[in-house]
Each structure stands twice: as structure tokens, then as C-alpha cells.
Amino acid sequence: MRAERGPLDYARRWWLRAWLAATFLFLYAPIVILVVFSFNDSRRNIVWRGFTTKYYLEAWHNDSLIEAFTNSLVIAVASTLLSTVLGALLALALWRFRFPGKAAVEGANALPIVIPEICMGVALLVFFSRLDLMGGMGWPWSLLPVLIGHVTFSFPFVAVVVRARLEGFDRSLEEASRDLGAGEWQTFRRILVPYMRPGLVAGALLAMTLSLDDFVITFFTSGPDTITFPVKIYSMVRFGATPEVNAASTVLIAVTVLLTVIAMNLQRRSSAREGMLP
Amino acid sequence: MSPRVDVSGPPLVRIEGVTRRFGPVVAVDRVSLDIPENAFYALLGPSGCGKTTLLRMIAGFEQPDEGRILLDGEDMTRVPPNRRPVNMVFQSYAVFPHMTVWKNVAYGLEVTGVPQGEIRRRVEEALALVRLEGMEARRPHQLSGGQKQRVALARALVKRPRLLLLDEPLSALDRKLREDMQMELVRLRHEVGITFLLVTHDQDEALSMADRIAVMNAGRVLQVADPRTLYEQPRTRFVAEFIGTANLFEGRVVARCDGTVRVRMEDLGEVRLPAESVGNGTHLRLALRPEKWRVDPERPPAADLAVAARLVEMAYHGDTSRLHLEAGGRRLVAVVHNARRGGDPRLVPGARVWLGLAVADLVVLED
């Protein structure tokens, strides 16, 4: 007779543990190696030769790398703001109103999510060339095509996240607010926006990470003299993966992890306030 | 019944021929009502009869398709909800989840720009009124259902509305708490002197709390009266059966003589009713409340009509027992008070008993 197993006891089976270990290995080993070798005191990224931070300094002094990094950050911040506002407004409109062609708008909203990035990239390139937006403008206007591209594929994600949040909203809260003397705008600002906040944070985070590491669409829409971080890394890697690339990538990983932690904390705090988490 | 209710003066709210349709459904059908100042007014009716819709029209969340709603003689029909001197306690409470109790109660004052000092004073006052002192810093998820209910009440009362609307405010509470809150509401209204309009489908709630009740069915108002009249003098069959229980009889006028008519009630016998302007042969429907029967093992000598019956079933309710009887091939209901411990030992299923009634207790229905 064998004892009954609890739900967690299954984790004691050796093959399950092996499976888990393998999953984690494949997921995270490359990242760990990347981070570790960014501190390797060797030009060639194969054997460990001792600890150093000189490649971080080298990356820091690489002007074109810093320029690409700055571009990426500027684009990411602007794209996040725009996508969050646009996405939230779209979600609100779809949640709040009934109008002719609503189903079509909802469908069109999902398109940028499903269309292959390469097609979006080509389409945007053709479109921007026609408008004569590609090249010829000084910084920061030269970033405009990339920015528009990023907003185009990010804001539907925000809309989806915010819409999901709104589905749970109790309409009588809105009526209660109006009943107590608040106008439409006051009700929106003091009742609806606080309710949407977790959705907004999650959506913004998504938009930020989508923008920061986008390669395909950026590659097509960046003009001859605009370069972003992922594109720059790509061009550097073509001449071999140097520890400098590792160092720059590690910084990017640190930035995204930090942002995620901040966002998750915000999320947790507002959930706890509404009693949705213990 | 509150002596302060002044029915003769101009009404606080006048509802004039209001109709509201949702597609093919007529939710509220040509309703006209006057709600007097200072009343505890109840709208009573079965589920889906249009109570909430009527309330929402008074609050301003729905527009009537026809008719007008006047408040203090002023047409409210086009006034948005935030500009009406009317506040509502929602059935789901609708307490703002992201605000503390204090913020919830202060909300209605803050959005209308009341000065901070006054807000503080009035919120404290309102919280004391609903006995929520010491809970100011709590958030709604840390409150019980009854406490949320109080927050919703305080939040509305702090606005000092002319009229407080309550949409089945107690239906989510358990029975004991509901009874406490009923008394609390009655006390509150005496303290604040605000007109209350309570929506409920619970007849006991309406009878015990309100001083005027409008009974609704299928979008229409059937009768408006004080609780006593409504129970003792129901006008229609629906009212008689919705409020309490009623024994209904079909009757026919068989003779008239000096100011009285003789009515033959199917299978039960004849009674003499005081003068009615009815001709011979007219059909009448009569109602009798179950507790008006005199139940006796012997034939009651003083009764206007005595019926021999067989006790079929008996339901024990503690203070009373409900008897299901059979007489002349039909079912009757009687209620007896268990004044003595153990009740009457002779009342057992199968027993033969006599039912006596006094003519004064019979109600002639209009339909």
C-alpha cells in the first residue's frame, strides 16, 4: 500500500525534478553565462580568465553604443507613454460604448498583435518612405518613424490588458459617484482611473519591454543614421560576440528586471488595498 | 406610523403618469404617485415589477419615456443625477473599494467643494449616526456586509438629501442583522428627518417600517395605503394575496333587504353584508385573513357563519400555527396563536373542527 500523494508531493518524483531542472537550464543558462562572461577578463568569450569590469568601461566609452542606448531609451519612454494613453482610451471606448462597427474595431485592434513583425516592418518602411519621413531630419525627429512603429504594435497590447481589467468594474460604483454629486470627469478621475491603475501599470510595462528589445520593426523603420540598441548589438555581434556586447546586454537586462520589480510592487500594493490579495 | 407625516401639504415628490419601456417590456406603466414630505414610503412588489426602474428614474439614471417627475414642485426630468437633491443606497452597496471608510463618506462633499472643516464635522456626525466611529481608516474589504451597508447609508446621509432612496438595502443581510437594520433605519429617519423611499419585495419589511406603501405589479401601482389599511382592506386580489395570506371566496348576491345584501358563498353558506350598491345576482369576490377564523372543536354559537372543516395539515411556527383545512371540498387556511404552551391538544391532523367568522372581517375585493 502506498500513501496518498498531496498535490505538491508530485514534485518529489525524480523525473519531474529532472524535467524542471532541464527547463530552467535551457531558459536561464544562456542568460547566466552572458552575465558571467561580461566580467571575464578575456577578449575571447570561451574560457574564464579572471574577474574584470573593464568591458563595462569600454562599452561606456563606445560612443555609438551609448548613442544607440540613448535612442532606445528615448523611444521606449515615449512609446510607453503614447501606447498607454492610446491603449487605455481604446479600451475605455470599447468597454463603455456601443457603436456601429464595434466588432470591426475590436478585430482591427487585434491585428497588430497577430500580423508577422516582418510584414509590419516592410509595410511601415514603404509607408514612411512615401511620406518622406525616412532620413533627412535631425535628432530627435529622426526617431519619429521608429517611435510610430513601436506605438503601432504596442498599444493594442495595452488595450487588451486594460480592457480585461475594466471587465471587472462594477458599474454601480460609477452611478454611486454621480449620485453623490460628482460630474462625469470627476467620476472618471476619482473612481475609474484608480480602478484601472493596475491594468495601466501592467500595460505600460508590456509596452516598455516590447519597445526596448524590438529588432525587426526597428530595423526596417530606422533611417540610415538612426540606430537603436538591439540593432547596434546585432551589428557588433556580426564581428563576433565580444565581452563588451555582454556587458551592454547585462545593463539592459538589469534595467528591465528593475522596471518589472517596481511595477510588480505597485501592482501588489494596489491589489492589497482592494483586498484582492491577502 | 409617524405623526409628523403631513399628507395634506404639497408632496415632496410627485410622479405624474410615468412610463418606461425597455424594448417590448413596459417596466413602469403610467405610474402616478405622491410622496409626502417626511414619509417613510415603501414601494412593494414582486421581482421584476419595475421598482428599481422607478427608483432609478427618481435618481436620474433612467429617463421616463412619458410623464414627469417633480421634486418640490420642480420638474426633475432633465436634471442629471449629480444635480438632484436625492441620494441612493444601492442594493450592492457600491462602496468605493479603493477608499477608506472616511474617504467614502467624505467623497460626496469633496466633489462638490464643501470646505475641509465642514467636511470633517459632517463626516464625523454621519459616522456617529450609523455607529461606525473608530472604523474611519478601514477599507471596504475589511468590513462585514452590515458595516458596508452603514457606510453606504452614511455616505448618502452626509449629503443631507431631500429624499433618500433605498433599493432593497437589506436583502443581502442575514435575518437577524436585517431585523436590527430595520429598526436602525426607522431610528435614523426619526433622527435626521429625511424622507425615505424604500424599495422592497419583502412584505414584512414594508409593513413594519413604512408609514405608506405603494404596491406594484407588472409596472403598475395597484394600491397606496398605510400598512394597516393595506392588510385589513386590500382592494384587489393581487394585494390580498401578495401581502399576507388570504382565503378567497366567490359569492353571489341572492337577496337584498333594507340596507343589507345576502351573499351566498360557494359551498360554505350565506352571510349578510352591510349595504352595497349591488344588484341581485352580482358576483363578488371576498377575502378573509387566516387569523380571523375562530377555530373551535365545538360549533361557535356567536359566529356570523360557521363552517365544519377537517384539519388536513398543521405547520408549527413557534408563536403561531398555520392550519390547512378542508371544508365543502375546498382548502382553507387558518392561523391560531399558540398562547398556551403546547397549543391546543385537540388540534391534530384529521380532527373535525368548526371555523367561525365575523362578517365585519370579510373584505369585498374589486376584482
Ligand SMILES: Nc1ncnc2c1ncn2[C@@H]1O[C@H](COP(=O)(O)OP(=O)(O)OP(=O)(O)O)[C@@H](O)[C@H]1O
Ligand atoms: N436596462 C434594462 N434593459 C432591458 N430591460 C430591463 C432593464 N432594466 C429593467 N428591465 C426590465 O424591466 C422590468 C422591471 O425591472 P426592475 O429592475 O425595475 O424590477 P424590480 O421590481 O426592481 O425587480 P427586483 O425585485 O427583482 O429587483 C423587468 O422585466 C426587467 O427585465
Ligand SMILES: [Mg+2]
Ligand atoms: Mg430591483
